[in-house]
Amino acid sequence: MSGGVDSAVAAGLLLEAGYDVVGVTMRMYQPTKPAYAKSCCGIDDFDDARRSAAVLGIPHYVLDFTNVFRRTVIDRFVDEYANGRTPNPCVACNLFVKLGTLREYADRLGARYVATGHYARLEHRDDGPHLYRSPHAKDQAYALALLSQEQLRSLLLPLGGFDKTTTRAHARRLGLPVHDKPESQDICFTEGGDYREIVARERPQAARPGRIVTTSGRDVGEHAGIMQYTVGQRAKLPASASGPRYVIRIDAATNTVVIGDAADLDAIGLIADGMNLIRPDRFARDATPVRAMIRYHAQPVPATARIDGTLLTLHFDAPVRAVTPGQIVALLAAESDEVLAGAVIRSAVHAVPVGS
Numbered sequence: 001m002s003g004g005v006d007s008a009v010a011a012g013l014l015l016e017a018g019y020d021v022v023g024v025t026m027r028m029y030q031p032t033k034p035a036y037a038k039s040c041c042g043i044d045d046f047d048d049a050r051r052s053a054a055v056l057g058i059p060h061y062v063l064d065f066t067n068v069f070r071r072t073v074i075d076r077f078v079d080e081y082a083n084g085r086t087p088n089p090c091v092a093c094n095l096f097v098k099l100g101t102l103r104e105y106a107d108r109l110g111a112r113y114v115a116t117g118h119y120a121r122l123e124h125r126d127d128g129p130h131l132y133r134s135p136h137a138k139d140q141a142y143a144l145a146l147l148s149q150e151q152l153r154s155l156l157l158p159l160g161g162f163d164k165t166t167t168r169a170h171a172r173r174l175g176l177p178v179h180d181k182p183e184s185q186d187i188c189f190t191e192g193g194d195y196r197e198i199v200a201r202e203r204p205q206a207a208r209p210g211r212i213v214t215t216s217g218r219d220v221g222e223h224a225g226i227m228q229y230t231v232g233q234r235a236k237l238p239a240s241a242s243g244p245r246y247v248i249r250i251d252a253a254t255n256t257v258v259i260g261d262a263a264d265l266d267a268i269g270l271i272a273d274g275m276n277l278i279r280p281d282r283f284a285r286d287a288t289p290v291r292a293m294i295r296y297h298a299q300p301v302p303a304t305a306r307i308d309g310t311l312l313t314l315h316f317d318a319p320v321r322a323v324t325p326g327q328i329v330a331l332l333a334a335e336s337d338e339v340l341a342g343a344v345i346r347s348a349v350h351a352v353p354v355g356s
Contacts, residue, residue, distance in 0.1 A: 001023045001024065001025050001049040001052065001053060001060070002025065002045060002049065002117075002184070003025065003044070003045025003046060003047070003048035003049040003052075003178070003181075004045070004048075004117065004178060004181060004183070004184055005117075005167060005168060005171050005176065005178045005179060005181050005183075006117025006118075006119075006159060006167060007049075007116060007117035008048075008049070008052035008056075008117075008171065008174075008176050008178050009117065009158075009159065009167050009170045009171050009174065009176065010115050010116065010117040010156075010157075010158040010159055011023055011052070011053070011056055011058060011115070012056050012170065012171075012174040012176065013158040013159075013170065014115055014156065014158055015056055015057075015058060017158075019113075021056070021058045021115075022058060022059050022060075022061070022109065022111065023049065023052075023053040023056075023058050023059065023060040023061070024060075024061050024062075024063060024102065024105070025045075025046055025049040025050075025060070025061070025062045025063070026062075026063055026065045026069075026097065026098075026102060027046075027062055027063065027064050027065060027066055028065055028066065028069040028073075028093075028097070028188060028189065029066055029069060029070070029074070029188070029189045030066060046062055048177065048178050048181065049062075050062075051177050051178075052176050052177060052178055055174070055175055055176055055177065056174070056176075063102075063105065065097060065101055065102070068096065068097060068100075068101045069093070069097055069189075072092060072093075072095075072096035072097060072100070073089050073092045073093050073096065073097065073189075074089075074189055074198075074202075075202075076089075076092050077089045077092070077195075077198075077199075078198065078199045078202040078203045078206075079203065080326045081195075081199045081203065081206050081226075081227045082199065082203035082205055082206040082226075082227070082252065083252045084226050084250035084251060084252035084325070085250075085324075085325040085326025086230040086231065086324050086325070086326040086327060087326045087327075088143070088296065088326075088327055088328060089187055089189075090143050091143050091145075091146055091328055094118075094143055094144055094146070094147065095146050095147060095151075098114065098116060099114060099147055099151040099154075099155060100151075102114055103151065103154060106154070112154065113154055113155065113156045114154060114155055114156070115155070115156035115157070115158060116155070116156075116157065117158075117159055117167075118140045118141075118143070118144060118157050118159070118160075119134040119136065119138045119139055119140045119141075119157075119159055119160065119162065120132065120133065120134050120139065120140050120141035120144055120157055120160055120339075121133070121134060121135075121141075121157065121160035121161060122152060122155060122156070122157045122160060124153065127281075128149055128152075128153070128279075129149060129152035129153050129155075129278070130279070130338060131144060131145075131147075131152060131278055131338065131339040132160075132336070132337050132338050132339065133332070133337040133339065134160060134161070134162075135161065135337075136162070136163035136164075137163065138163060138164050139297075141330070141337075141339050142293050142295075142296050142297075142298075142328070142330045142339075143296065144339070145276065145278070145328060145330035145331075145339050145341065145342025146274070146276045146328060146342045146343075146344075147276070147278075148276060148278075149278060152278065164183070168180070196225075196227050196228060199227040200225065200227065203227075206225055206226055206227040207224070207225035207227060208225060208255055209222055209223065209224055209225065210222065210223050210225075210226065210254075210255035210256055210257070211223070211255070211256050211257075212237070212238060212256070212257045212259060213256055213257075213258055213259070214258070214259060214260060215248060215258060215259070215260040215264055220238045220240075220259070221237075221238040223236075223257050226250050226252060226255060226257060229247045229250055229257050230247060230250075230324060231247055231248065231249065231250070231265070231322050231323070231324040231325070231348075232246055232247060232265060232321070232322030232324065233246065233247040234246050234247075237259055238259075242261070243261065243262075244261075244262065245259045245260065245261065246259060246260065246261070246262060246264070246265055246322075247259055248260040248264045248265060249348075250325075262321075264350075265321045265322045266319035266320070266321055266350070266351075267316070267319060267320050267321075267323040267348035267349055267350055268315065268316055268319055268349055268350065268351050269303075269313065269314050269315040269316055269348075269349035270294070270312075270313075270314050270323045270329065270345055270346075270347065270348050270349055271311070271312070271313055271314075271345075271346050271347045271349065272311075272312040272314065272328075272329050272343035272344055272345045272346055273310055273311050273312070273343060273344060273346055274310055274343055274344045275307060275309070275310040275311065275312050275341065275342075275343045276341060276342045276343065277307075277340070277341045278339060278340055278341055278342075279338070279340045279341070282333065282340050283305065283307055283340070283341070286306070287304050287305065287306050288304065288305045288306075288307075289302070289303075289304055289305075289334040290302075290303055290304070290305045290314075290331040290332060290333065290334055290340065291303065291331070291332040291333070291334060292305075292314055292316070292320075292329055292330070292331055292332070293329065293330040293332065294320060294323055294324070294327060294329050294345065295324065295327050300332050301316060301317070301318070301320055302316070302317040302318075302334070303315060303316045303317060303331075304317075305331055305341075307341075310343075312329070312331075312341075312343045314329065314331075315349075319351075323345060323348035324345060324348075325345050325346055325347055325348070326344070326345065327344075327345050328342050328343065328344055328345065329342065329343055329344075329345050330342045331343075
């Protein structure tokens with residue numbers, strides 16, 4: 001229970017369904033200031049979670065997960081930026097904390113499931129878990145694509161078929177004090193600030209000045225640290241008489257930002273590693289047609305997947321813009337919204353190699 005409306009309603013619905021529910025709030029980091037309106041996991045959020053649990057009449061515990069959160073989420077986050085990639089900390093939190101360390105705590109309690117307020121559909125069948133996108137705008141299945149079959153088997157998602165309006169209506173019906181609480185959007189440990197401040201403090205090398213070059217190798221300016229940039233970015237780049245320029249690639253080894261035209265962003269495929277197969281039976285020996293999501297809220301696009309161990313090679317049916325290393329790619333079934341697999345993007349594949 002993060003202190004927000006989603007997890008509180010999830011607890012209430014499970015209680016009504018006859019489950020024996022225990023509310024757990026995880027202290028992820030040590031807050032340094034009052035909770036920011038668009039953040040979460042602050043001191044005020046702990047109080048909101050406690051008040052919601054009291055209304056529901058369930059036990060509530062606050063657990064100190066600061067060490068594991070630092071090691072598996074914050075350290076990974078700053079390392080990725082220092083290496084020229086753009087991470088998704090919520091994916092790491094789901095994988096290593098909520099369905100990792102918290103799952104271990106649930107085992108010690110004798111709890112069969114961990115439940116969260118994610119908006120995704122999960123069906124438990126005889127042949128294993130089946131994860132689907134939510135039918136509504138607030139879909140979070142992408143952020144769960146790296147969860148293993150074992151982790152999904154012990155997960156419940158009570159809000160899978162809801163939209164936010166329905167969730168708030170249930171919160172009012174249940175008498176929850178958080179029914180009208182604003183939705184958290186920012187990265188929790190930035191506390192409403194700029195993530196670059198944290199990266200610069202934790203990994204100073206990411207804030208070293210370096211060169212900005214074009215895809216042809218021409219030096220056109222200086223940057224103030226690779227952490228300032230992500231693939232597809234248009235701001236903070238030297239002007240050009242020929243039109244807008246975009247970040248095409250970030251080379252951490254040489255501390256260089258490569259920029260180019262919009263057409264240079266188009267990728268015909270990608271390479272990803274850390275492959276997680278939720279439905280391994282759906283992948284052919286040679287190639288499998290899928291639909292791929294390359295970032296949160298991206299529209300799925302047709303592609304062909306080839307898997308070799310934990311390595312994924314993906315070829316898009318049509319060029320895709322701004323494939324970003326560090327983000328995950330979620331693979332959906334070609335014919336439905338079922339999530340079949342996920343992996344971490346390591347590089348885009350361009351028809352003509354960019355800045356290499």
